[in-house]
Amino acid sequence: MSKLRVAVLGAKGRIGSEAVKAVEAAEDMELVAALGRGDSLESLAEAGAQVAVELTTPDSVMDNLDFCVRHGIHAVVGTTGWTEERLARLTGWLEQSPETGVLIAPNFSLGAVLTMKFAQLAAPYFESVEVVELHHPNKVDAPSGTAARTAQLIAAARAQAGLGAQPDATATALEGARGADVDGVRVHSVRLRGLLAHQEVLLGGEGETLTVRHDSLHHSSFMPGILLGARRVTAVPGLTFGLEHFLDLG
Numbered sequence: 001m002s003k004l005r006v007a008v009l010g011a012k013g014r015i016g017s018e019a020v021k022a023v024e025a026a027e028d029m030e031l032v033a034a035l036g037r038g039d040s041l042e043s044l045a046e047a048g049a050q051v052a053v054e055l056t057t058p059d060s061v062m063d064n065l066d067f068c069v070r071h072g073i074h075a076v077v078g079t080t081g082w083t084e085e086r087l088a089r090l091t092g093w094l095e096q097s098p099e100t101g102v103l104i105a106p107n108f109s110l111g112a113v114l115t116m117k118f119a120q121l122a123a124p125y126f127e128s129v130e131v132v133e134l135h136h137p138n139k140v141d142a143p144s145g146t147a148a149r150t151a152q153l154i155a156a157a158r159a160q161a162g163l164g165a166q167p168d169a170t171a172t173a174l175e176g177a178r179g180a181d182v183d184g185v186r187v188h189s190v191r192l193r194g195l196l197a198h199q200e201v202l203l204g205g206e207g208e209t210l211t212v213r214h215d216s217l218h219h220s221s222f223m224p225g226i227l228l229g230a231r232r233v234t235a236v237p238g239l240t241f242g243l244e245h246f247l248d249l250g
């Protein structure tokens with residue numbers, strides 16, 4: 001059986017360098033390109049890449065995906081910075097290339113995907129909920145893509161259950177003290193040397209609290225999800241948002 005021809009974009013980065021090793025070690029894959037900033041995207045087409053694993057930066061991801069989709073190269077995307085406007089632009093490109101698949105995964109680790117699912121399940125049963133994400137201090141974006149997605153899923157679950165605004169009597173606050181507001185859910189970002197990627201969802205009701213916590217302790221936690229995404233994305237045209245859809249947790 002022929003091997004899946006995979007390229008990694010952002011190959012010298014923290015997660016990209018780990019992805020290069022994971023693809024090289026996968027028996028059913030061949031690493032055909034490993035691109036860093038400034039490398040020509042044309043080499044993806046020349047190498048015959050079938051799937052591009054996109055692990056760069058929010059300022060690079062759109063140009064890279066534009067190229068991939070135009071050349072019919074499927075993409076597995078971990079890079080953050082997704083807005084409604086960016087998703088709409090990507091969807092428009094995919095309409096012009098209907099056989100191409102793109103998976104955007106706010107988080108590739110199984111535990112983080114399950115944290116989001118558990119938070120979504122619990123959200124209708126608690127009056128209060130806040131998200132705390134904790135990351136290494138080299139991270140360029142806040143809140144994390146995972147935290148933003150978690151908050152959106154919680155907000156949607158609360159709305160569907162008919163829950164209103166959360167109780168909060170704060171009348172005066174130092175700017176930032178109450179975190180960012182993502183669809184009515186407060187998200188707090190901690191940046192601390194020694195950490196990698198962690199998240200707590202704090203839920204509170206009358207006389208009880210529930211905390212759902214996940215810790216990624218090494219970039220290896222993201223590799224099974226990336227490899228699964230690369231194997232599955234070629235058979236799923238269009239945009240898939242969230243690894244849960246490839247884990248049948250959708």
Ligand SMILES: NC(=O)C1=CN([C@@H]2O[C@H](COP(=O)(O)OP(=O)(O)OC[C@H]3O[C@@H](n4cnc5c(N)ncnc54)[C@H](O)[C@@H]3O)[C@@H](O)[C@H]2O)C=CC1
Binds near residue numbers: 108
């Ligand atoms: N979805 C997930 O599970 C995960 C997502 N991430 C996300 O992945 C992204 C990268 O994270 P890190 O590796 O920590 O950052 P990093 O800064 O260590 O790596 C990014 C790399 O991409 C390179 N790069 C920038 N533009 C490029 C371009 N046009 N072509 C090729 N390479 C380019 C940079 O030079 C750098 O080496 C971030 O958005 C981060 O939030 C990180 C870990 C897990």
Ligand SMILES: O=C(O)C1=N[C@H](C(=O)O)C[C@H](O)C1
Binds near residue numbers: 144
């Ligand atoms: O930058 C990181 O490190 C991570 N980024 C992703 C995010 O923003 O959610 C995934 C994970 O948290 C690690």
